[in-house]
Amino acid sequence: MSDSSPLPPVRLHTEAELARDALSTPLLSRAARLARWAGPDTRVDAGGGLVDEQLPAAVEALGLSGDDAAADASEAWRVAVDAGLVEVVDEDEGTVTAGADLALLTGGSPQDVLAVWLSAVETVLADASVPDLDGLVDEEGEVDLSALDWDPAGEAEFLDGVLGNLYLLTAGEDTPGAPVPLPALAASVIVPSDMGEPTNDVLEQVSDAMMRLDDQFRMLEPVGFVAYQPVDEALMADADEEPAAPVDDTDVSRYGMVRLTPLGLYGMRARLMEAGYAAPAVGDLADKGADALLDGTAEFPPGAAQAETEQWLQRRESLAAARELLAAARGSDAGAPLRRLRCQQALSLVGASAEPALREVLDDAELGGLARVWLTENGASDVPAPSEAMVYWLTIDTVAAQLSAEGNSEELRALVEGLARQHGGFFDAVWRVDHPATADVLEAMGRLHPDKKVAKEARKAAFKARSQQGG
DSSP states (O other): SSSSOOOBOOOOHHHHHHHHHHHTSHHHHHHHHHHOOOOOOOOBTTTTTTTTHHHHHHHHHHHHHHTTHHHHHHHHHHHHHHHTEEEEEEEETTTTEEOOOTTHHHSSOOHHHHHHHHHHHHHHHHHHOOOOOGGGTTSSBBBBGOOOOHHHHHHHHHHHHHHHHHHHHHHHSTTTTTTTTTHHHHHHHHTTHHHHHHHHHHHHHHHHHHHHHHHHHHHHHTTTEEEEEEHHHOGGTTTSSSSSSOOTTTOGGOOOEEEOOOHHHHHHHHHHHHHHHOBTTTTTTTTOOOOHHHHHHHTTTTHHHHHHHHHHEEEEEEEHHHHHHHHHHHHOTTTTHHHHHHHHHHHSSSSSGGHHHTOOOTTTTTHHHHHHHHHTTTSSSSOOOOOHHHHHHHHHHHHHHHHHHHHHHHHHHHHHHHHHHHSHHHHHTTTTTOOTHHHHHHHHHHHHSSSSSHHHHHHHHHHHHHHHTTT
């Protein structure tokens, strides 16, 4: 994930819903139960972990069973300590007491609960970046660190990069929250963007990364950060072994599928913001002015822009909102055309009670055109016809806005072709339009139009426009 790439806006559940989700996650609920279970006889080692003699009692208190019961209890205790649910009173004696944050889980605000949960997440993320040490224990029971090829900072950076890409994919407008195949996610941080066909070496790196991520996502699921379908165990069996049942080699889900949960989306956004990223969420602008709304949604995808605008409008009376939007849409700066486009889209969500605000700007050079469009689309009577100059100005403004919003898209290409086809003598007249973006728009039309003759006319008109503007 690039530091400079704008992050898409995400749609978050309410903090009350997220707090309920956090309290019901297996890991945090176990940590809370152990914090309440701990008493005067509970003892911890120098690192704050439960001493081995007390792990069986902790396992019993949590009602765990199976081979991983002791490890799960130990992890829950570690989270309890790191999240402030348990406090070490005397390091020499190894005594503990309930931590100040334990009461927040039942008596705190949703924000308090989520803050505790975020502390639990950080503990799990730190643990997930530590490699499996079981194969590195020597004959004396000590870990042979010299045999360990481990870069702690690099491992943490790798996992952060994977989660950042998962955030981008989860927040996407096309398939929000859809599970992501593990191979695709691993490849997104391993395979260079300019590489055509991955080399065998790169494919081997992707395969190794998948195995690491399989372990890491298994750890992140109990804290509620991800929903994970693990890699099919049959894929990791020896090649000479016959599979227990027929397998479908084309089924990508067998290689693992992962998505951020609503809680994980909230947590990842919090981590990104703490790291200095601008990570917008739908609803952030609801209490801001119309200028902030139009500028803030300028780079939003359509669905998110509409959702943000709907929340903004819900807090305002229609007529006042329309007047505020129109006032914020004025300007001759480079971002003004896109602001006016967003204004027009916002006004399409406002009811007929906003009509007086639109009539007030009919004679405005910048807003008169879009006011006429709105009034006509809403069935208003006595809408004055626009002058030819206003039609051309609105055309330039609209294409400039589309260029800012979409770049050289197919939709814009179709618009350019339609304009040149429908208006005879279009280029002879439009270069004279007194709009800051006239020359840029005409240059774009020359670049986008497939007909070489028409494209040449557009470029000539752009030259005239730029000369007229003194450029």
